[in-house]
Amino acid sequence: MAHYRPVSESKREQFRRYLEKAGVLNSLTNVLVALYEEQExxxxxxxxxxTADTTVSQRNQMQSSPRK
Structure with a gap:
């Protein structure tokens, strides 16, 4: 039987920073916001x-591009 060994907080924090640095957390947040805002x-x-990846990518591009 396998023994459960909890992941240390430092490893969790390192993983969270890795996801944040890679833009994963931002991308997931954007997808969830887009889903929330869907009428249907x-x-x-x-x-x-x-299915919404292109839409979210386009939205991110528009938000990150400098406005004139």
Whole structure:
């Protein structure tokens, strides 16, 4: 039987920083916000990040581009 060994807080913090630095947390947040703002919710919310990827990417590009 496998023994459960809790992950130390420092490893969790390192992993969180890694995800943040790689932009993963921001991307996930953007996808969840886009799903929340959808007028018609999709039947399968688990597929939404894959189908909405282009839309979210375009939104991110527009937000990060300098405004004139």
């Amino acid at each position: 919710k999709p039947n399968n919310a688990l597929e939404y990040p894959y």
